[in-house]
Amino acid sequence: MISIKDLSKVFHTKDQDVRAVDKMDLSIEKGEIFGVIGYSGAGKSTFIRLLNRLEEPSDGNVTIDNQDVTKLNKNKLRLARQEMGMIFQHFNLLWSRTVFDNIAFPLEIAGMKKEDRKNRVNELIDLVGLSGRGGSYPSQLSGGQKQRVGIARALANNPKVLLCDEATSALDPETTDSILDLLVDINNKLGLTIVLITHEMHVIRKICHRVAVMEQGQVVESGDVLDVFLYPKQQVTKRFVDQVMGDPDRKHSLELINETYKTGEIIKLHFVGESTNQALISELSRKFDVDINILHGKITQTQKGAYGTLFVQFNGDKGEIDRAIAYIKTTSVQLEVSPNV
Numbered sequence: 001m002i003s004i005k006d007l008s009k010v011f012h013t014k015d016q017d018v019r020a021v022d023k024m025d026l027s028i029e030k031g032e033i034f035g036v037i038g039y040s041g042a043g044k045s046t047f048i049r050l051l052n053r054l055e056e057p058s059d060g061n062v063t064i065d066n067q068d069v070t071k072l073n074k075n076k077l078r079l080a081r082q083e084m085g086m087i088f089q090h091f092n093l094l095w096s097r098t099v100f101d102n103i104a105f106p107l108e109i110a111g112m113k114k115e116d117r118k119n120r121v122n123e124l125i126d127l128v129g130l131s132g133r134g135g136s137y138p139s140q141l142s143g144g145q146k147q148r149v150g151i152a153r154a155l156a157n158n159p160k161v162l163l164c165d166e167a168t169s170a171l172d173p174e175t176t177d178s179i180l181d182l183l184v185d186i187n188n189k190l191g192l193t194i195v196l197i198t199h200e201m202h203v204i205r206k207i208c209h210r211v212a213v214m215e216q217g218q219v220v221e222s223g224d225v226l227d228v229f230l231y232p233k234q235q236v237t238k239r240f241v242d243q244v245m246g247d248p249d250r251k252h253s254l255e256l257i258n259e260t261y262k263t264g265e266i267i268k269l270h271f272v273g274e275s276t277n278q279a280l281i282s283e284l285s286r287k288f289d290v291d292i293n294i295l296h297g298k299i300t301q302t303q304k305g306a307y308g309t310l311f312v313q314f315n316g317d318k319g320e321i322d323r324a325i326a327y328i329k330t331t332s333v334q335l336e337v338s339p340n341v
């Protein structure tokens with residue numbers, strides 16, 4: 001759907017040349033939510049603005065649905081941009097226009113008739129959960145509601161792609177979650193491809209299918225969100241994963257937990273993908289005569305299933321514990337055992 005090849009952007013300033021995006025290659029599939037994460041200055045904003053040529057590339061290509069965006073003349077670019085909605089950190093609404101008129105704006109530009117426009121705007125207002133607020137001005141709305149207007153406006157011309165430039169960075173955690181839920185809802189309902197940039201791993205975890213990690217203008221790591229959470233390779237990626245998970249391996253190693261809990265067997269369970277849905281712990285306590293204590297752990301949901309670690313203590317008859325352990329080995333849950341002696 002989107003193919004990015006050798007994409008570079010160099011800013012020429014008085015003092016120096018800044019290579020904000022440096023030979024980026026990426027491929028984004030139709031209908032997926034693709035996240036690009038990086039710290040401040042990594043080049044994320046420049047990257048996303050290159051996709052619709054709000055920034056002109058210095059080198060390379062961006063192909064969207066077999067159309068090379070970098071080669072389009074002004075008129076064709078204007079039409080191509082109608083296929084690429086965009087939302088922004090600070091919403092970029094027109095403050096003197098109502099919610100209705102903000103959403104109608106791109107339809108006016110596209111030349112849609114007044115009656116059709118009215119129907120389309122009302123449809124969009126319902127889609128983003130702002131029914132009854134069409135007559136309000138942006139100043140009368142909360143941050144989350146402003147972003148909903150931004151989303152409705154971005155979707156007005158039925159784009160194929162939605163670009164999100166730090167769309168939740170100005171919002172509190174609860175409002176962030178409600179906007180992320182809305183994006184997932186829209187992705188499901190409309191099959192829209194979503195490309196987002198963020199510095200928050202929570203955003204990636206909650207809604208993205210795949211992720212690329214950027215550092216100094218380059219993609220240093222990419223893959224399925226669950227894989228990147230499980231096997232982060234680069235230091236920068238490990239820091240992002242720690243943002244969400246903490247670091248259970250470092251702070252709560254089996255050895256450390258063993259020092260605290262002196263009886264039974266301490267077991268570290270690692271859940272990946274769908275496996276948490278098996279409700280393993282209740283199954284174990286039903287099937288085996290073993291006392292199970294949950295000691296510590298963190299399990300989190302991603303778009304591709306659950307992922308996390310749980311430390312449990314098994315007390316009881318050794319043979320029964322061994323049978324329970326043998327049973328766990330038949331499931332998709334990975335385990336490490338550390339017997340207390």
Ligand SMILES: Nc1ncnc2c1ncn2[C@@H]1O[C@H](COP(=O)(O)OP(=O)(O)OP(=O)(O)O)[C@@H](O)[C@H]1O
Nearest residue numbers: 011013018020038039040041042043044045046047
């Ligand atoms: N118009 C510009 N002129 C000169 N340098 C620029 C310009 N825009 C960005 N840069 C530089 O390019 C690099 C990447 O900036 P960019 O804003 O793309 O990063 P970012 O990852 O989005 O960071 P942030 O989240 O802080 O915006 C930075 O070193 C920045 O100073």
